[in-house]
Amino acid sequence: MIQLLLDNRDLFITGFLHTILLFVLAGLGALVLGTLLAAMRVSPVPALRLLGTGYVTIFRNTPLTLVFFFFAFAYPRLELVDVSFFTRAVLALAMYTAAFVCEVVRSGINTVDVGQFEASRALGFTFSQTLTTIVVPQAIRSVVPPMTSVLNSLLKNTTIAAGFSVLEAGQITPALSERGAPLLIGMFWIAVGFGILVVPLTATQRALEKRWSVAR
Amino acid sequence: MSAPATADPPMIRMVGVHKHFGSLHVLRDINLDVARGEVVVVLGPSGSGKSTLCRSINRLEPIDEGRIEIDGTPLPEEGRALARLRADVGMVFQQFNLFAHKTIAENVELAPVRVRRISRPDAHAAAMQLLTRVGISDQADKYPAQLSGGQQQRAAIARALAMRPKVMLFDEPTSALDPEMVQEVLDVMTALAREGMTMLVVTHEMGFARRAAHRVVFMSDGEIVEDSAPDQFFTAPRSERAKDFLGKILTH
Numbered sequence: 001m002i003q004l005l006l007d008n009r010d011l012f013i014t015g016f017l018h019t020i021l022l023f024v025l026a027g028l029g030a031l032v033l034g035t036l037l038a039a040m041r042v043s044p045v046p047a048l049r050l051l052g053t054g055y056v057t058i059f060r061n062t063p064l065t066l067v068f069f070f071f072a073f074a075y076p077r078l079e080l081v082d083v084s085f086f087t088r089a090v091l092a093l094a095m096y097t098a099a100f101v102c103e104v105v106r107s108g109i110n111t112v113d114v115g116q117f118e119a120s121r122a123l124g125f126t127f128s129q130t131l132t133t134i135v136v137p138q139a140i141r142s143v144v145p146p147m148t149s150v151l152n153s154l155l156k157n158t159t160i161a162a163g164f165s166v167l168e169a170g171q172i173t174p175a176l177s178e179r180g181a182p183l184l185i186g187m188f189w190i191a192v193g194f195g196i197l198v199v200p201l202t203a204t205q206r207a208l209e210k211r212w213s214v215a216r
Numbered sequence: 217m218s219a220p221a222t223a224d225p226p227m228i229r230m231v232g233v234h235k236h237f238g239s240l241h242v243l244r245d246i247n248l249d250v251a252r253g254e255v256v257v258v259l260g261p262s263g264s265g266k267s268t269l270c271r272s273i274n275r276l277e278p279i280d281e282g283r284i285e286i287d288g289t290p291l292p293e294e295g296r297a298l299a300r301l302r303a304d305v306g307m308v309f310q311q312f313n314l315f316a317h318k319t320i321a322e323n324v325e326l327a328p329v330r331v332r333r334i335s336r337p338d339a340h341a342a343a344m345q346l347l348t349r350v351g352i353s354d355q356a357d358k359y360p361a362q363l364s365g366g367q368q369q370r371a372a373i374a375r376a377l378a379m380r381p382k383v384m385l386f387d388e389p390t391s392a393l394d395p396e397m398v399q400e401v402l403d404v405m406t407a408l409a410r411e412g413m414t415m416l417v418v419t420h421e422m423g424f425a426r427r428a429a430h431r432v433v434f435m436s437d438g439e440i441v442e443d444s445a446p447d448q449f450f451t452a453p454r455s456e457r458a459k460d461f462l463g464k465i466l467t468h
């Protein structure tokens with residue numbers, strides 16, 4: 001079993017490196033975009049609220065494969081900026097995941113008592129000051145567990161990029177079968193690889209939860 | 217007490233103000249001036265629109281029609297100008313609404329530092345002075361949840377005063393308190409009134425109204441039904457609705 005891993009380490013290493021890169025880039029993109037969308041959805045400006053709601057409704061109800069199809073096949077026809085498959089895969093994952101991040105952040109914001117918003121606004125804080133100094137610090141504790149599971153799904157969703165010529169962990173199996181290696185063992189190692197990738201995610205969740213529960 | 221006479225623009229001016237919640241007409245043609253240094257108590261049955269009136273003054277509730285001015289300046293639309301104006305209008309809520317993740321001292325310092333750009337040491341010194349003034353300087357490092365209701369409300373008053381507001385709005389500041397804590401909060405408010413702070417106070421505390429108010433405004437069904445001196449209102453109310461209301465309150 002180990003032999004298969006060693007013989008094909010080039011595949012495994014490139015595959016998982018790409019997975020990690022996809023995950024980190026798409027994850028950061030989704031966190032930033034999703035938080036912005038959440039801010040839009042709770043903002044006092046109706047047009048922004050509508051835009052945020054529209055985005056979330058569309059992306060939450062579209063299968064991820066369809067989003068990938070769009071970026072793989074429809075995007076080039078738009079003749080916008082020509083970008084690599086890898087970049088398009090990052091975009092697809094980030095934009096899709098942002099809708100879920102938005103909903104996690106928004107429901108976290110909703111756990112904060114409306115009186116906290118009112119007191120903050122009454123003191124003269126701007127909308128963004130209210131969010132950053134009063135609301136988000138109180139929302140974070142309830143946000144961390146669901147956010148971890150959103151990022152967990154993102155990690156697994158990176159395998160869909162395999163169907164679109166990005167060599168990441170999900171493409172290791174087909175590549176192995178081309179080399180005539182036993183698939184079951186290959187899959188076993190891929191599962192182990194994903195298992196290992198989840199560890200830092202869970203550890204971060206624990207650390208954050210601990211930190212914010214002490215800070216009340 | 218007689219109202220201080222002044223030639224300045226009124227601190228609060230409401231002209232022809234209307235407000236609806238859906239089909240519910242909660243403020244009907246409200247016309248109200250509060251002069252600089254004046255203390256006005258707003259009375260009225262539950263649901264008569266007192267909170268909405270109070271909250272419309274710093275635009276926590278936007279109005280549908282009419283005009284509201286603070287110290288001669290019309291209320292701006294939502295945005296930075298409104299935030300600046302709100303900084304000059306202190307507000308005290310029934311539920312205190314202290315920031316749960318900040319200590320009492322931090323609650324008082326936060327807005328002066330972030331909104332007024334006062335240095336943290338200066339803001340802290342001012343906060344400690346204010347906490348001493350409301351009698352809870354020994355609670356400065358605790359979190360709101362560790363304080364009694366009366367202490368929390370006094371901290372909330374200190375937080376509002378830290379912005380050096382031109383006017384203070386109180387929306388039933390003692391209604392959420394256990395009876396034994398009402399007086400400590402009223403004492404702070406009475407002292408504030410004596411120092412000349414302009415105040416609009418929604419309350420059912422008749423003692424406070426008699427002692428500290430220059431005027432009593434009685435609301436019913438979204439309208440201002442009476443606007444008179446406290447003595448006159450309590451001894452000789454003009455309207456049936458006010459008589460009815462006083463009858464219920466005083467027998468309690």
Ligand SMILES: Nc1ncnc2c1ncn2[C@@H]1O[C@H](COP(=O)(O)OP(=O)(O)O)[C@@H](O)[C@H]1O
Nearest residue numbers: 237240242260261262263264265266267268269
């Ligand atoms: N956000 C809101 N949405 C709908 N109706 C409201 C809202 N706030 C208050 N109301 C209604 O408006 C009326 C006046 O409320 P309020 O100003 O709180 O009265 P009061 O403070 O005198 O008890 C009540 O009938 C109340 O139910």
Ligand SMILES: [Mg+2]
Nearest residue numbers: 266267268388
């Ligand atoms: Mg009320």
